Amino acid sequence: MKKLFICITILLSIPIFASEFKGRCVSVVEGDIVMVMREGREIKIQLWGIDCPEIEQPFGKKAKEFTTSLILGKTVKVVTQDRWKFDLPQAKLYLDKTYINLEIVKVGLAWYHYWLAPYESDLDSAEKEAQEKKRGLWQTPFPVPPWNWRIGKRSGKVTDPGKDWVFIVRRDKRYHRYSCKYVRYNIIRTTVQGAKLMGFTPCEVCKPEKE
Numbered sequence: 001m002k003k004l005f006i007c008i009t010i011l012l013s014i015p016i017f018a019s020e021f022k023g024r025c026v027s028v029v030e031g032d033i034v035m036v037m038r039e040g041r042e043i044k045i046q047l048w049g050i051d052c053p054e055i056e057q058p059f060g061k062k063a064k065e066f067t068t069s070l071i072l073g074k075t076v077k078v079v080t081q082d083r084w085k086f087d088l089p090q091a092k093l094y095l096d097k098t099y100i101n102l103e104i105v106k107v108g109l110a111w112y113h114y115w116l117a118p119y120e121s122d123l124d125s126a127e128k129e130a131q132e133k134k135r136g137l138w139q140t141p142f143p144v145p146p147w148n149w150r151i152g153k154r155s156g157k158v159t160d161p162g163k164d165w166v167f168i169v170r171r172d173k174r175y176h177r178y179s180c181k182y183v184r185y186n187i188i189r190t191t192v193q194g195a196k197l198m199g200f201t202p203c204e205v206c207k208p209e210k211e
């Protein structure tokens with residue numbers, strides 16, 4: 001496990017030169033992954049600060065359709081960020097003055113990826129509003145964040161683990177029972193395994209591991 005985190009830390013800290021260019025969006029791979037032309041080459045880009053549901057997840061296809069309807073075939077401004085997510089350059093995308101990453105969060109078709117991009121207050125508040133108004137994926141009571149979904153997929157456990165659910169909240173490194181006093185806003189449901197993989201520890205107040 002330590003290895004995974006060291007690996008992620010290294011990947012997250014490779015600086016690239018922030019740059020800006022304009023290019024036509026020639027393909028939408030997923031809601032948050034697009035191909036843009038740059039000097040005659042197709043570049044694969046991950047939208048900065050957001051994480052759309054995977055295609056097999058609820059609202060995954062909707063997210064792809066939404067991004068497609070916004071920018072496919074159009075010339076967008078790509079502002080790359082100085083961090084890579086796994087192997088892809090991350091960028092803010094603009095169509096004229098419209099900030100595409102933000103639009104996707106606003107309609108409830110992406111999570112704000114707060115633990116990879118912790119200082120994006122516009123994405124943060126757009127997500128809060130989408131949750132309150134139950135837009136898109138927030139219509140379901142406890143949508144599974146794609147980062148947890150991917151962990152489940154790797155371990156071969158994507159089905160509902162029932163009583164194994166625990167709850168985490170923003171900017172807190174502990175996991176809780178649903179009844180815990182710390183579980184109030186920005187609640188994310190996950191499994192004990194998922195929480196541990198992300199480096200969370202059991203809450204000392206609600207003791208989620210004891211029956």
Ligand SMILES: [Zn+2]
Binds near residue numbers: 176181203204206
């Ligand atoms: Zn607790």
